[in-house]
Amino acid sequence: MSTWAHRRTKRLLTAYVDGELDQTAAVAAHLRECWGCSGDVAVTRMVKRSLRNLGDRDRDHDTLGALRLRRFAAQLGT
Numbered sequence: 304m305s306t307w308a309h310r311r312t313k314r315l316l317t318a319y320v321d322g323e324l325d326q327t328a329a330v331a332a333h334l335r336e337c338w339g340c341s342g343d344v345a346v347t348r349m350v351k352r353s354l355r356n357l358g359d360r361d362r363d364h365d366t367l368g369a370l371r372l373r374r375f376a377a378q379l380g381t
């Protein structure tokens with residue numbers, strides 16, 4: 304694994320998870336060999352899914368859990 308590929312993948316992670324990326328194959332190849340980046344993808348997907356579920360269930364008022372999750376997502380740069 305090259306450091307260059309690792310840095311590039313970190314930058315592109317959110318777009319990759321959102322399906323907005325042209326370089327999907329290159330990122331997928333790096334994820335297969337990089338434990339750190341594949342873990343980040345798993346966490347990002349989990350947070351996004353949770354936010355979607357919260358939005359459906361609790362649209363009118365924020366629970367403490369929802370606020371904390373959104374703050375965490377913001378830190379991830381999602």
Ligand SMILES: [Zn+2]
Pocket residue numbers: 308309310312313333337338339340341
């Ligand atoms: Zn990596």
